[in-house]
Amino acid sequence: MTEPTLAKTYDPKSIEANWYETWLDSGHFACTPESSATPYTIMMPPPNVTGSLHMGHALTFTLQDLLIRYHRMAGRDALWQPGTDHAGIATQMVVERQLAEKNINRRDLGREGFIEKIWEWKAESGGMIHKQLRRLGASADWQRERFTMDDGLSAAVIKTFVQMHREGLIYRDKRLVNWDPKLMTAISDLEVEQIEQKSSMWHIRYRIKGTENEYISIATTRPETMLGDGAVAVNPEDERYQHLIGKMAILPLSNRPIPIIADEYAKMDKGSGAVKITPAHDFNDFEVGRRHDLPLINLMTATAAMESIPEIPTKYQGLDRYDARRLILADLEAEGMLVREEILDNVVPHGDRSGVVIEPWLMDQWYVNAEKLAQPAIKAVEEGRTKFVPERWNKTYFEWMRNIQPWCISRQLWWGHRIPAWYGPDGQVFVEANKDDALASATKHYGKAVELTRDNDVLDTWFSSGLWPFSTLGWPDNTAELKRYYPGDVLVTGFDIIFFWVARMMMMGMHFMDGGVPFREVYIHALVRDEKGQKMSKSKGNVLNPLELIDQYGADSLRFTLAAMAAQGRDIKMSTTRLEGYRNFTTKIWNACRFLQMNCCTRSAAIDLSNVKEPINKWIVSEYSDAIEKTTKAIELYRFNEAADALYHFIWNSYCNWYVELIKPSLNDDDVDAAAETRATASTILEGTLRLLHPFMPFLTEELNREIFASDDLLIAASWPEPVTADEGSAVIELRFLIQLITEIRYIRAEMNVPLSAKPTLHLRGITDLQQRAIDNQQAALLRLARLDGIAPVDSFAKGSARGSVDGMEIGLPLADILDLTAEAARLNKEIGGVTAEIEKISRKLNNPGFIAKAPEDVVDENRRRLDEENTRLDGLTAALKRLG
Incomplete structure (x- = not known):
């Protein structure tokens, strides 16, 4: 035995940072466009430039890094394209808050001055999440890092907008948007948080025109919007209201007549069966209004105060929407039109960043004809050119894409890609790549030079990130990288952005890349929840911080835990108990390596594993080859939990618990050749196992590879192990039987609380010749590992024997002299x-x-x-x- 060079305990903190710098310096993160190897591409979902690492990030980036490291080792030219998103609203809010601390308003700085402040902030603090990703071990091609506001990507955005406008796919329209009255901008559905809360439903009577005492009752949670009603709708099949269809109802408070219309949107079994239709303040009502050509009455200002328009009585004009609600309800009650108030649970949309209730608001915005763009994207998935994993997400994708609405792409912000549109004196719009081109178009249109005013809005962040798979590769130029790395092999993301990002990349990619899909597969991972299955939130106090977990358990333990729990279609219930278990796994590996070092098992030359002679070595080669096959297949099928399980079972059970234990006596055996073969086998399989484990635990494996094998070669650049073809013979069967037998004996001892010091005799009945030969060949190991005094065949078991069976053979442990059986x-x-x-x-x-x-x-x-x-x-x-x- 020799003194091991490995420390007694594995300390992740002392090695992880050093290894990451070594990888960076080696250049192995970079793709090699000039290579003859088959390319493999993953586009990193660009995190917000304001973001910091959370558990969802930790999961998706762990899985992406695992895939990239595996395919890199498997001989592919791997590109993991990194970058960050400019995150319009989030970034603008961060900088506005910082300025507010200095009593500076962005409007005091002006647009250009404010944007300068944002660029200053980005240079100092932006992209922190990429630094945090390095702690996780992310091996992205950082030299190619892109930002959605880079010059190249900005040029791609401008070209896209101008071309789509000329094709009629981008247009200006007056429609409802999600309006945030605090941030003063339209926001996307993804930025709307649906919050369940107690609400009031007020039942209000509308008098039928031409009658004194005939009414129709409607129910609403938003009585302040009734002043903008365009109609009352009833279901065409509702017999209660057939006689009223076509008549007029008198709108309370404003005394304006509105028609009673028939529309299937009104549900007979919901409320009174009659609903108020307010086209300018409800998305469903907007569609009903279009079908029936109802007026669009915008009741509110950008700050959600009541407008000063003829349709609104003077007493309500200028009031905040909730102040107006209180006064309207009081007046309705005074007029006898308020029937009753009902308390119910209701889902109310809030801005996820402002926290205020969103107002559906009618305004002129820029839109994309998403319905037309969706058709090729739907067909691509139908034909299998892009596949979802798990496949059930196809249904979600199809349902949304087949019912897609016009995509509002303009935002009332200063930070972002400013819309390339200029307006002439009469409002005529000129969409061009730059102001000079716009002026030239305007001069041609008017026959003279005129002043133009640029559109103040910026584009929705999802517009630029929709171009990510090809804009990052140099498009619109036809670069070598674009030809080589587009389309991507897989997109790894969460289900919550199928609609917002995946769908947009599909639409944009197929439109601008000659019908080519942006990725061949989309792996949808589940959510990371707390150990009770609840969604993590600051309000619940159940948020786990991945950086804190890395500090406590090490990056490899966190990575392996996430991979081991990433079963397809099943949310991850994250707990520190699981992390502790996989930290123990790293300790188990470390300790096994120290033992092998002490016994000179790591200094042997590599051996041809297909030609080993010793039964124990034949068995471990078979187990190792099986582990390679299972791990490889599982990774290829995105069954990360199965891959982790195969590795865990092989390393902990087959290699550490059984092989290392079984070879202990033979390492100092008189049979020098057998001992040498065993040392070489143990060493060769350990080296291959470290390669197999590397994509899951990159830091630990690199450290062990260097310390144990004194190798200057990096595992990140090593080849992926291949299964071993060998003639197993009866040796493997013998060893598997021996392990089953020892395991059963250990179960009996544990269940019966047999003391470790006790060594009963093993009684056997019904043994086959093959089983007898296995026991004879492995008797010493059986006695030692099962803690037995001896082995004897019997015709019947003595009273007080604890019994079991292994592969048809009955076994018994006589315990009457060891335990009080009663x-x-x-x-x-x-x-x-x-x-x-x-x-x-x-x-x-x-x-x-x-x-x-x-x-x-x-x-x-x-x-x-x-x-x-x-x-x-x-x-x-x-x-x-x-x-x-």
């Missing part, structure tokens, strides 16, 4: 009674429809988990009692 049976029966009572208690809860309906989802899930645990425990106790006969 007391043991009593203990087991008592525990069985307690567990059975607990199972019945939990089952009564879960079989109670009232409990299932009322209890929070996480509470129900916890009870189901406990029931599974108790049933497993009962199975073990029952098996132990059965062993006593």
